[in-house]
Amino acid sequence: MSTPIYLDYAAATPLDERVFAVMQPYLAEKFYNPSAAYTAAREVRRDLDTARHELAVCIGGKRDEVILTAGATESVNLAFRGLLEPGDHVVIGATEHDAVRGIAGEYDVTFAASDNKGTITPSAVLTAISDKTKLVSITAADSELGTIQPLVKIAAVIADVRRDRVKRGVKTPLYFHSDASQAAGVIDLHVARLGVDLLTLNAAKCYGPKQVGLLWVASHLSLKPLIPGGGQERGLRSGTENVAGAVGFARALQIAIRNRHTDSEQIRGLRDTLQKALTTALPELVVNGSQKKRLPGHLNVSVDGLDAERVVFRLDSQGVQVATGAACAANKGTRSNVLIAIGASDSMADGSLRFSLGRQTTAVDIEQASTLIVEAIRHEASL
């Protein structure tokens, strides 16, 4: 069998060769502990600081506001655990990833409803906020539909709530966090323009190394440590630093941001070709989520009554790698919370497939994959 056609970039992106190249020295001769005192180790510390600075520049933040973590899930956990006390009230979007749902579930949580396109509107967030709410967490774009959320408008609503609280003498602070893991290299990640107080990013979703992430924390916030110990990362998550990971992450994010428009345009063109091929050949097929505000590589479709898992396995045997939804949710065999949130019926949710394209996807890939996907859906849905 020839090289498989990979259409699951939302689950994992391959490590960019340029990223690996800058990581390589730290996996070899630059292995030093950055806390050691001699020159070679202090050079590694300086390289780590440089990477942190570069990451900060990518999002318009300051170096000391960037906390390096072992991935997005840890970043989200640090945001929640760092800010909240037991029993605090939080608002999260109905389409959030398990990384946010998991930790939010340890607090008093209200879901901001999604509309039928997967959009969490500012008014839905406002409805969910009460005077007790301390943290709002809305993803920049969800991993299943790829619907891009109106973060700037949500931030404006949150700013209104804050002003109103001050006016009424309500002392509870209100913070705004966004998990932008899926959106790196697509949307403008400038934290001041987004209006967030905390931002999560994940190297593994933008062609960087796995288990490397960051939490950007606005300098006026004070967090409690998630992992106390040797005092690394401003004492918030201790442990000898992963310099290779940090340096790789910085390079990956720089590349993603530099090529944002050209990459997005190319990927969107291919995705639209795939979408057109599927909707033309299969009138029964419904495209899920917003088609206006959507990540360029995402295409989520449903066919009522289809056994989507069988399609995944059939396509796999034919060399096309696709998903039914977020990998960790799919692996647990649970129904997609995102499709439930947009009001899909059980049979539409179970009949949903996610195609996610990326930098290496080619027109030939899409041409070949379209034919096989149409054939597989027809076969499994007995159309």
Place this chain on the structure above:
Amino acid sequence: MSTPIYLDYAAATPLDERVFAVMQPYLAEKFYNPSAAYTAAREVRRDLDTARHELAVCIGGKRDEVILTAGATESVNLAFRGLLEPGDHVVIGATEHDAVRGIAGEYDVTFAASDNKGTITPSAVLTAISDKTKLVSITAADSELGTIQPLVKIAAVIADVRRDRVKRGVKTPLYFHSDASQAAGVIDLHVARLGVDLLTLNAAKCYGPKQVGLLWVASHLSLKPLIPGGGQERGLRSGTENVAGAVGFARALQIAIRNRHTDSEQIRGLRDTLQKALTTALPELVVNGSQKKRLPGHLNVSVDGLDAERVVFRLDSQGVQVATGAACAANKGTRSNVLIAIGASDSMADGSLRFSLGRQTTAVDIEQASTLIVEAIRHEASL
């Protein structure tokens, strides 16, 4: 300047080339998310399971008892947070690393005293335990002196306490955790023989990748999650798995265990040569810690009144990389808690140097380094 002589293996070990070789495919074509459904991703999941199995075999545990983490600090945090409720009483050794001291400080903590050789005796542990004690955490060997702790005897004392509690109807459970990060490849890590309930190991201290660790948890224990989310690692610490890290860690630990006796013997011989050279040339020099029960690569010495930091910088300029103590503590400019614990005076603690040898240390290194170290200490101490 020629290649520096590295004598700080306790702070960081270089990544073994054989380890990097097995990691490499997962940094390239095997980039898949192990939770995805298609064959290539399931193969990656299988490789992850195999690595977990190999790690378990290395310590005599079962595969499902191994929780992969982003390093020893996180493992220690998972052990404490997973077992304890706020206000619970814990006993830790007086010579523990900051990774243990940090999280222990969030509970009601009693320190088991060290003797003047850095040994935490079973009777010191027993003295520190009360009927409220829920967790005892004693390192297998501390990172500064390298003193190997009598874990088996401590475990026996803890078993006695448990039996006594049952007899007296005291319901509080008592668990025994050990951070064995420094001891991998030196002591027998078989968990049943050690008598521990939880064991922390760190890939970065045994020639494996950084920010990769494990917590072994005996199957009869039930832990609360440290990082909730997508449900990876039995739900205890979520996040897409670092398969490259896991596979590398397994290989590193296998190599360390296979070569345990030959490596230890070689390294011990070189360390003893260094010790003899220093003690012969410098009668004022005191060797800190136990010389009988000591990691083979460790040599910690003090000269009263010496400014050890100046020695580190002087040697660095001459191409010899050494430390004053644990890197993260040294970096913060605080006095070593380990030297305080063994009763060293302030001027002896400030005059202490740690040399730690490893697999790549050669007889020529030691010959050259001995001369330079003696000269540097003489110069700085004005001997």
